[in-house]
Amino acid sequence: MDNGLTDATPTAAAFRLILLSKSNPVMGCYMFWTSLLVLKMLVMSLLTGRQRMKTKTFANPEDLRLSRSPEVRFGDPNVERVRRAHRNDLENILPFLLMSLVYIASGPNPLTARLLIRIGASARLLHTVVYAIIPVPQPARSLAFFTTFAITCFEAGYVLVCCIKYI
Amino acid sequence: MDNGLTDATPTAAAFRLILLSKSNPVMGCYMFWTSLLVLKMLVMSLLTGRQRMKTKTFANPEDLRLSRSPEVRFGDPNVERVRRAHRNDLENILPFLLMSLVYIASGPNPLTARLLIRIGASARLLHTVVYAIIPVPQPARSLAFFTTFAITCFEAGYVLVCCIKYI
Amino acid sequence: MDNGLTDATPTAAAFRLILLSKSNPVMGCYMFWTSLLVLKMLVMSLLTGRQRMKTKTFANPEDLRLSRSPEVRFGDPNVERVRRAHRNDLENILPFLLMSLVYIASGPNPLTARLLIRIGASARLLHTVVYAIIPVPQPARSLAFFTTFAITCFEAGYVLVCCIKYI
Numbered sequence: 001m002d003n004g005l006t007d008a009t010p011t012a013a014a015f016r017l018i019l020l021s022k023s024n025p026v027m028g029c030y031m032f033w034t035s036l037l038v039l040k041m042l043v044m045s046l047l048t049g050r051q052r053m054k055t056k057t058f059a060n061p062e063d064l065r066l067s068r069s070p071e072v073r074f075g076d077p078n079v080e081r082v083r084r085a086h087r088n089d090l091e092n093i094l095p096f097l098l099m100s101l102v103y104i105a106s107g108p109n110p111l112t113a114r115l116l117i118r119i120g121a122s123a124r125l126l127h128t129v130v131y132a133i134i135p136v137p138q139p140a141r142s143l144a145f146f147t148t149f150a151i152t153c154f155e156a157g158y159v160l161v162c163c164i165k166y167i
Numbered sequence: 168m169d170n171g172l173t174d175a176t177p178t179a180a181a182f183r184l185i186l187l188s189k190s191n192p193v194m195g196c197y198m199f200w201t202s203l204l205v206l207k208m209l210v211m212s213l214l215t216g217r218q219r220m221k222t223k224t225f226a227n228p229e230d231l232r233l234s235r236s237p238e239v240r241f242g243d244p245n246v247e248r249v250r251r252a253h254r255n256d257l258e259n260i261l262p263f264l265l266m267s268l269v270y271i272a273s274g275p276n277p278l279t280a281r282l283l284i285r286i287g288a289s290a291r292l293l294h295t296v297v298y299a300i301i302p303v304p305q306p307a308r309s310l311a312f313f314t315t316f317a318i319t320c321f322e323a324g325y326v327l328v329c330c331i332k333y334i
Numbered sequence: 335m336d337n338g339l340t341d342a343t344p345t346a347a348a349f350r351l352i353l354l355s356k357s358n359p360v361m362g363c364y365m366f367w368t369s370l371l372v373l374k375m376l377v378m379s380l381l382t383g384r385q386r387m388k389t390k391t392f393a394n395p396e397d398l399r400l401s402r403s404p405e406v407r408f409g410d411p412n413v414e415r416v417r418r419a420h421r422n423d424l425e426n427i428l429p430f431l432l433m434s435l436v437y438i439a440s441g442p443n444p445l446t447a448r449l450l451i452r453i454g455a456s457a458r459l460l461h462t463v464v465y466a467i468i469p470v471p472q473p474a475r476s477l478a479f480f481t482t483f484a485i486t487c488f489e490a491g492y493v494l495v496c497c498i499k500y501i
Contacts, residue, residue, distance in 0.1 A: 166195030
């Protein structure tokens with residue numbers, strides 16, 4: 001976890017400027033929140049599995065033996081709610097993470113960048129809570145959704161302007 | 168947005184060689200087109216929302232109040248078409264973007280790399296137009312699909328050969 | 335494919351320490367297996383197409399002419415099995431690849447990191463075989479699934495601890 005260089009050498013000082021390395025605090029912040037969001041996405045699989053067990057809704061014949069269900073079933077509302085939340089994660093968290101990585105590589109203001117990453121990631125954690133764990137009346141889910149949505153748009157706009165000459 | 172080094176120092180010259188940084192024009196090109204594709208994917212969510220509003224097809228009970236629909240509905244053809252296009256994006260754009268990043272890290276010919284990124288990304292923009300916005304007779308959609316498909320395969324093949332010794 | 339620097343210069347030696355570059359053997363290993371997994375995911379599209387052709391199950395009216403099918407159809411069990419396997423890939427391979435990239439950037443032990451990448455990627459290749467190609471009785475699919483699942487969790491935990499100060 002240490003690159004073996006001390007700050008005393010000029011090369012080491014220069015290395016502090018490599019944007020996609022953990023010597024950049026923005027990248028450190030990104031790495032922390034990426035790990036949290038990836039864990040959250042993995043938990044969705046477990047939540048789906050729990051709902052499938054509870055409602056005995058299995059989509060594959062080879063899974064029936066696990067719960068002694070008589071036949072494959074589809075479309076249980078509880079299973080489908082978790083699956084919709086999971087799909088929503090794929091549609092939004094993965095683009096957000098990829099976009100944030102590219103945004104960091106464009107060298108933004110460190111304070112702004114860290115703020116955007118923290119808020120964007122927290123909003124997605126909240127989104128899962130109000131969608132799949134405790135269904136809450138609207139607009140709770142919409143607010144959480146559009147927070148990360150707007151941040152991803154801002155990051156994309158910033159990089160577009162910053163890299164327009166490479167089109 | 169500036170790393171504070173001038174080209175006069177040898178270290179700065181060496182930094183121009185870091186592949187995953189915006190000092191590399193290929194990475195700049197990748198960053199520009201990634202932002203466009205991410206924006207395009209986010210627009211798919213809005214298109215789905217518009218179709219849901221128009222056809223009053225809502226999948227969650229808590230969303231019904233928004234449009235005064237009497238009950239949850241599924242399987243409207245207009246909503247499903249946009250959702251299939253969105254899923255197709257997840258299946259193809261995300262692997263294309265990840266593969267291109269790894270391809271850039273392998274140090275390809277800059278001209279080839281930029282050409283592949285530009286064509287691959289443009290084909291996906293076209294794919295959305297002919298799938299979800301103005302449905303066009305085949306083979307328009309297939310051509311757009313297989314263009315990016317072939318480019319992603321080429322990039323994967325290039326990296327496989329280039330990194331075979333690290334297997 | 336060569337950065338034009340020899341090991342004789344101190345700068346070149348320092349460059350060997352950039353984690354997200356192919357001069358890092360862990361990154362080379364990651365690049366190889368990422369290419370394999372991306373190719374595998376693309377093959378899922380072809381498998382779906384083959385099942386659609388075989389069972390004449392097309393979801394879009396404009397695709398009917400290709401196979402002279404009379405109307406759009408949904409829910410064929412063979413098509414749906416491949417689509418579930420494909421969706422499972424999106425839910426697991428993409429987070430695994432993104433998480434592994436961040437894990438490499440955190441500078442883990444090279445031997446451990448390469449081992450985790452190799453096992454995690456191989457388990458996903460196996461998962462596709464037992465899910466979509468030759469359906470095998472459980473727990474074959476569960477074992478393959480939870481291998482990559484556990485590795486992704488471990489990587490996320492490692493990065494969380496390593497980057498907690500950047501929260």
